[in-house]
Amino acid sequence: MTDANFDAARCVAQVQSGNDGAFRELVDATYPLVARIVRSHLSPAQDRAACEQETYLRVFERLDQYRSDAPLEHWIARIAVNACLDALRKTKRRRELRRADLSETESAALDASLADSSNSAGPEAAASKELVDHVLAGLEAEDAVLIRLHDLEERTLNDTATTLGWSLSWTKWKLARARARVRATLERLLGERKL
Amino acid sequence: MTNPNIDDAWRRLTTAARDNPSAEVPLAPPEGLADRVLLAVRNRSPMRRSDVTNERILGWSAALALAASLLLAVSSWQDLSSLLSPRPSPFDGLVTWELLP
Numbered sequence: 001m002t003d004a005n006f007d008a009a010r011c012v013a014q015v016q017s018g019n020d021g022a023f024r025e026l027v028d029a030t031y032p033l034v035a036r037i038v039r040s041h042l043s044p045a046q047d048r049a050a051c052e053q054e055t056y057l058r059v060f061e062r063l064d065q066y067r068s069d070a071p072l073e074h075w076i077a078r079i080a081v082n083a084c085l086d087a088l089r090k091t092k093r094r095r096e097l098r099r100a101d102l103s104e105t106e107s108a109a110l111d112a113s114l115a116d117s118s119n120s121a122g123p124e125a126a127a128s129k130e131l132v133d134h135v136l137a138g139l140e141a142e143d144a145v146l147i148r149l150h151d152l153e154e155r156t157l158n159d160t161a162t163t164l165g166w167s168l169s170w171t172k173w174k175l176a177r178a179r180a181r182v183r184a185t186l187e188r189l190l191g192e193r194k195l
Numbered sequence: 196m197t198n199p200n201i202d203d204a205w206r207r208l209t210t211a212a213r214d215n216p217s218a219e220v221p222l223a224p225p226e227g228l229a230d231r232v233l234l235a236v237r238n239r240s241p242m243r244r245s246d247v248t249n250e251r252i253l254g255w256s257a258a259l260a261l262a263a264s265l266l267l268a269v270s271s272w273q274d275l276s277s278l279l280s281p282r283p284s285p286f287d288g289l290v291t292w293e294l295l296p
Contacts, residue, residue: 024229031224039220049225056232057239109211113204128211151209186201 008072016063027056033073034080040153041084041145043133046091055083078163081145085164088141097138097185099192106131110189135185143178150175 006029014022031052038051058079066075099107105127112124132152136144149160161171 020229020233023233027224027229027232031228032220032222035224036220052224053228053232053235056228057235060232060236109208110204113207113211114200125211125215128208129215132208132212151205152213154213182205183201186204190201190204 009068012063012066012068012072015060023060026059030073030076033077037077037080038084041081041148042087043137046087051080051083051087054087055080058083078165081149081163082165085141085145088144091141095138097134097189099189102131102134102189103127106134110186114190135182138185139178139181142174143181146171146175146178147182 006025008026008029011022011026011029015026034052034055035048038048038055042048042051055076059076062079066072102110105124109124109127109131113128136147139147145164146160149155149163150157155163157168157171157175160175161168164171166174
């Protein structure tokens with residue numbers, strides 16, 4: 001999160017009055033938040049730096065839309081998530097994930113997750129993260145972002161809907177559809193083991 | 196989800212993934228990020244302003260076209276209704292007069 005000494009209202013007012021130094025201060029104060037969001041949604045192979053820059057470009061251009069009654073971090077986080085979503089939409093989706101595409105550790109994590117022997121620490125947990133990233137990379141951009149916000153970051157449905165700028169009922173429907181796709185992928189991967 | 200085992204498997208995987216966040220997030224922005232953004236904003240601004248102007252022109256054109264279509268529809272309806280409504284023919288009186296002995 002941002003520095004405790006950072007005065008968002010003052011900084012925003014100064015940026016709006018054309019103070020470039022205040023914008024640098026805003027970027028310095030909020031960068032860890034933006035970097036964390038971009039790193040959670042985009043893989044290292046994707047252009048994270050471009051997405052971060054696009055986020056701040058939108059922040060600068062839409063600063064007049066910011067209402068000071070809401071925390072600046074929430075507003076910037078929403079812009080960052082949507083910049084990630086747009087970046088993912090431009091990325092060519094991976095072909096259908098097969099068991100042969102998984103590394104040995106990912107494959108072991110998948111079997112362990114079904115056998116309830118997975119450990120929350122150590123190599124299996126790290127492999128679980130790789131496997132989850134692998135599964136999400138095969139989904140459509142909106143599905144991947146939705147699953148990441150709701151299932152991984154444990155955000156409420158309301159918060160997820162607000163972040164994405166969607167209605168609650170649309171978010172519920174999209175989440176159910178995204179989970180069905182995750183389920184289909186896992187069933188296929190687990191089915192391939194039995195062959 | 197239909198298969199509870201798959202549900203549980205996904206839950207365990209996401210729980211494990213949550214406990215293993217990505218590598219450390221940098222605290223400081225890359226050198227010159229804010230300046231690059233400011234430069235990009237200044238380069239993009241004139242284009243964006245013209246985009247906004249174009250959108251406004253398109254909006255007004257659409258509104259005018261809609262208004263013109265409505266006027267046309269109303270006048271066509273008036274023409275049609277006047278054709279359908281019975282009214283005396285200008286030859287009625289002539290024919291009557293010629294037929295008189």
